Amino acid sequence: MAPPRDSTDTNDADRVREPIVSPYMPKYPDPMSNISNFKIIESTLREGEQFANAFFSTEKKVEIAKALDAIGVDYLELTSPAASEQSFNDCKTISNLGLKAKILTHTRCHMDDARLAIETGVDGVDVVIGTSSYLREFSHGKDMDYITTKAIEVITYIKDQGKEVRFSTEDSFRSDLVDLLSIYKAVDKIGVHRVGIADTVGCANPRQVYELVRTLRSVVNCDIECHFHNDTGCAIANAYAALEAGATHIDTSVLGIGERNGITPLGGLLARMYAADKQYVLDKYDLKQIRDVENIVASAVDVTVPFNNYITGYCAFTHKAGIHAKAILNNPSTYEILKPEDFGMSRYVSIGHRLTGWNAVKNRIEQLQLVDLTEDDAKTITAKIKELADIRPLSLENVDVLLRQYHSAKQTSNHLNVLQQYVNPDQLAV
Ligand SMILES: CC(=O)SCCNC(=O)CCNC(=O)[C@H](O)C(C)(C)COP(=O)(O)OP(=O)(O)OC[C@H]1O[C@@H](n2cnc3c(N)ncnc32)[C@H](O)[C@@H]1OP(=O)(O)O
Ligand SMILES: O=C(O)CCC(=O)C(=O)O
Numbered sequence: 112m113a114p115p116r117d118s119t120d121t122n123d124a125d126r127v128r129e130p131i132v133s134p135y136m137p138k139y140p141d142p143m144s145n146i147s148n149f150k151i152i153e154s155t156l157r158e159g160e161q162f163a164n165a166f167f168s169t170e171k172k173v174e175i176a177k178a179l180d181a182i183g184v185d186y187l188e189l190t191s192p193a194a195s196e197q198s199f200n201d202c203k204t205i206s207n208l209g210l211k212a213k214i215l216t217h218t219r220c221h222m223d224d225a226r227l228a229i230e231t232g233v234d235g236v237d238v239v240i241g242t243s244s245y246l247r248e249f250s251h252g253k254d255m256d257y258i259t260t261k262a263i264e265v266i267t268y269i270k271d272q273g274k275e276v277r278f279s280t281e282d283s284f285r286s287d288l289v290d291l292l293s294i295y296k297a298v299d300k301i302g303v304h305r306v307g308i309a310d311t312v313g314c315a316n317p318r319q320v321y322e323l324v325r326t327l328r329s330v331v332n333c334d335i336e337c338h339f340h341n342d343t344g345c346a347i348a349n350a351y352a353a354l355e356a357g358a359t360h361i362d363t364s365v366l367g368i369g370e371r372n373g374i375t376p377l378g379g380l381l382a383r384m385y386a387a388d389k390q391y392v393l394d395k396y397d398l399k400q401i402r403d404v405e406n407i408v409a410s411a412v413d414v415t416v417p418f419n420n421y422i423t424g425y426c427a428f429t430h431k432a433g434i435h436a437k438a439i440l441n442n443p444s445t446y447e448i449l450k451p452e453d454f455g456m457s458r459y460v461s462i463g464h465r466l467t468g469w470n471a472v473k474n475r476i477e478q479l480q481l482v483d484l485t486e487d488d489a490k491t492i493t494a495k496i497k498e499l500a501d502i503r504p505l506s507l508e509n510v511d512v513l514l515r516q517y518h519s520a521k522q523t524s525n526h527l528n529v530l531q532q533y534v535n536p537d538q539l540a541v
């Protein structure tokens with residue numbers, strides 16, 4: 112989406128160097144935490160296909176898979192091959208692309224599904240089954256003994272085929288803790304590669320996530336994957352809490368698309384992790400590709416990128432109020448935790464409105480190289496901008512007309528009269 116029209120790009124205005132040591136790292140390092148050592152399981156092509164508007168052709172899936180691979184995500188998770196013939200073939204096609212990311216498919220805890228998954232040639236299988244009383248009663252109707260026996264059978268089979276296998280409990284946060292720990296212990300004992308915790312209904316909060324993952328971390332040796340729905344707005348915070356507690360893998364989708372209002376968004380998670388350990392994120396992921404993949408997915412599912420989206424929302428790097436603008440122009444770190452250039456984005460300072468200040472206007476004067484205008488001139492013009500912007504906001508072009516008119520009138524000492532002529536922003540048309 113285009114940046115706001117009344118803005119000035121100030122990316123070259125960074126005047127103060129960043130401190131070498133990041134102030135955003137946790138103060139006391141926790142050896143169990145994986146904030147600086149996590150993997151992303153990108154599920155746009157599985158969870159994302161469960162988004163209301165999603166229909167991905169094979170070509171679109173390939174395009175999305177390649178774009179995600181270019182970012183450097185560790186895994187791509189694909190829709191179950193049991194879903195349809197095309198889903199089966201798409202698993203095969205994407206497995207054969209030779210991507211750097213490992214390819215997973217996602218299946219029920221069922222031998223028929225496991226056999227189909229192996230036939231597709233994927234690198235691994237994410238197996239899931241509901242363990243809450245809701246799902247045991249109203250979804251599959253199986254008790255914990257049956258689930259445990261079936262899980263062991265399915266995991267053993269997939270492992271015997273030389274594939275990576277993960278076992279996850281659906282609706283983990285509404286499952287009985289003893290049931291959960293017992294089944295995770297049982298599958299860990301037979302060498303499952305990862306266990307998964309899923310907040311299927313988006314009911315968990317970061318503190319609950321931290322406690323469950325920490326407890327699980329002390330019970331199993333294998334990796335721990337976490338999957339968070341966003342129904343109550345905690346999907347990114349929960350992912351972060353999970354990593355702090357010792358989870359190793361986080362599920363994401365582009366723009367967070369998925370069942371209902373979706374899951375942890377890839378861009379939002381990367382923003383959060385960049386704020387926690389910038390170097391790890393910069394070394395591992397190509398953040399400048401985020402915008403491209405979001406645009407591909409947004410157009411494929413017929414939505415626009417939200418105005419306030421992490422990183423790529425059209426105002427994500429726009430600064431407006433005069434107090435902010437002055438400080439940002441002196442040092443962008445004053446009001447930015449993310450550096451726009453690290454994400455291939457630009458910073459804007461918006462000046463054509465009544466919240467503007469003379470420092471921001473002076474900066475525009477410098478950009479336009481109106482060299483003989485003084486600070487007093489900047490203050491006088493700022494007062495005029497505020498007066499006009501009380502009628503309606505001005506575009507950057509409107510402001511520039513005012514600045515240039517004032518500047519040329521100053522050569523003949525007529526500048527104050529020029530300002531008085533303007534009583535309405537419409538007179539500043541280009
Ligand atoms: C929380 C999540 O997002 S989990 C992932 C969700 N993903 C999907 O559902 C993939 C797309 N799904 C589909 O294409 C279909 O639902 C299929 C092919 C998987 C199954 O289709 P159908 O056989 O027609 O069954 P239907 O969808 O009506 O019901 C689900 C069946 O799976 C069983 N089931 C549900 N969850 C599980 C599970 N985790 N493990 C084993 N069996 C399960 C149910 O008992 C039910 O079986 P039934 O034939 O005895 O009724
Ligand atoms: O397989 C998993 O861990 C998660 C499945 C899922 O999409 C969910 O429970 O919301």
Ligand SMILES: [Zn+2]
Nearest residue numbers: 158311338370
């Ligand atoms: Zn889900």
